[in-house]
Amino acid sequence: MAAGIEQIPVIDFSLFHTDPEECARQVGVASQGIGFFYLMNHGVDQDMIDRMFAQSEKYFAQDLPEKLKYPIKAHNNGYATFFTERAFNIRAKAIKSEYAHAFSMFDAGTCEEVEKFFKDMYSVAQQVMQCFALSLKIPEQDGGMHFFDKSHVWEDDSGTTLRFLRYPQQDRDPGIPSAGAHSDFGSCTLLLQRRIPGLEVQANRTHDNVPWVAAPVIPGSILVNIGDLLQKWTNGLLKSTKHRVVFHEMQRTSSRYSIACFIQPGSDVRLDPIPSPMITQLTQPQVHENNAMTAKEYLDFKLKAIRDLGE
Ligand SMILES: O=C(O)CCC(=O)C(=O)O
Numbered sequence: 001m002a003a004g005i006e007q008i009p010v011i012d013f014s015l016f017h018t019d020p021e022e023c024a025r026q027v028g029v030a031s032q033g034i035g036f037f038y039l040m041n042h043g044v045d046q047d048m049i050d051r052m053f054a055q056s057e058k059y060f061a062q063d064l065p066e067k068l069k070y071p072i073k074a075h076n077n078g079y080a081t082f083f084t085e086r087a088f089n090i091r092a093k094a095i096k097s098e099y100a101h102a103f104s105m106f107d108a109g110t111c112e113e114v115e116k117f118f119k120d121m122y123s124v125a126q127q128v129m130q131c132f133a134l135s136l137k138i139p140e141q142d143g144g145m146h147f148f149d150k151s152h153v154w155e156d157d158s159g160t161t162l163r164f165l166r167y168p169q170q171d172r173d174p175g176i177p178s179a180g181a182h183s184d185f186g187s188c189t190l191l192l193q194r195r196i197p198g199l200e201v202q203a204n205r206t207h208d209n210v211p212w213v214a215a216p217v218i219p220g221s222i223l224v225n226i227g228d229l230l231q232k233w234t235n236g237l238l239k240s241t242k243h244r245v246v247f248h249e250m251q252r253t254s255s256r257y258s259i260a261c262f263i264q265p266g267s268d269v270r271l272d273p274i275p276s277p278m279i280t281q282l283t284q285p286q287v288h289e290n291n292a293m294t295a296k297e298y299l300d301f302k303l304k305a306i307r308d309l310g311e
Pocket residue numbers: 163165179184191193199243245258259260
């Protein structure tokens with residue numbers, strides 16, 4: 001049965017190596033449906049993930065002045081508080097820049113491991129992007145399953161960001177989401193949750209007041225969702241779904257931690273129409289803009305829109 005919008009499918013990602021077509025089919029169904037899917041057997045080492053969470057806990061446990069040594073600025077690296085959510089961002093670009101000192105949040109010797117972790121997550125994203133290209137049936141002469149490879153290169157300048165998140169312990173339900181309903185901006189997001197649930201996904205895009213679907217913590221999984229840029233780039237075929245984080249009873253006794261990896265195309269990538277028969281068949285005719293935005297222009301446009309909203 002095809003996955004509906006009411007449920008988040010779980011995909012055994014070892015299929016990517018044994019049966020990429022079937023893997024891509026499952027990724028395609030989920031991406032055109034609820035816009036979220038779990039990956040099991042994704043290949044990122046669980047012990048390393050556990051160490052990243054341990055580093056994150058240690059970082060957030062520091063006194064505020066320590067954390068504020070690296071406040072988030074326009075470059076989007078560093079510590080930020082958004083309402084009841086706390087975050088520490090590291091952009092892929094920062095790893096090799098003068099901003100590398102921000103890694104002092106980590107214990108000595110762990111910087112290399114953070115970089116390895118970030119790169120391993122990025123490789124999973126690249127495989128997911130290959131599944132997107134396969135499911136879109138992009139012709140071989142246009143790149144086939146490797147269509148997105150050129151636009152997602154680790155070394156290229158991009159907005160790709162690793163974000164360590166903490167939702168502090170609270171003795172009562174504040175009654176409002178810790179992270180309000182939003183969609184992500186980029187190509188896709190890879191999320192690691194641990195222990196405490198709270199993430200919810202919009203069950204329906206067409207009417208308000210519909211139930212939210214819980215995105216439970218599935219140990220060992222990576223939760224992937226499509227971002228606005230990929231929705232726009234695929235002319236709406238792949239869905240960027242709103243989600244939020246709400247208070248969970250377990251937060252009365254401990255903080256909730258998660259780690260998100262926001263994947264963006266290279267800054268200079270132009271979002272020209274994708275040569276996909278699926279997009280042609282399943283979406284309204286695309287408006288051919290002569291001056292398609294670059295990924296950076298799109299991201300700046302989205303960031304400006306939230307700044308203008310005063311968020
Ligand atoms: O912490 C989570 O579970 C989700 C975070 C999220 O949606 C975001 O930072 O965009």
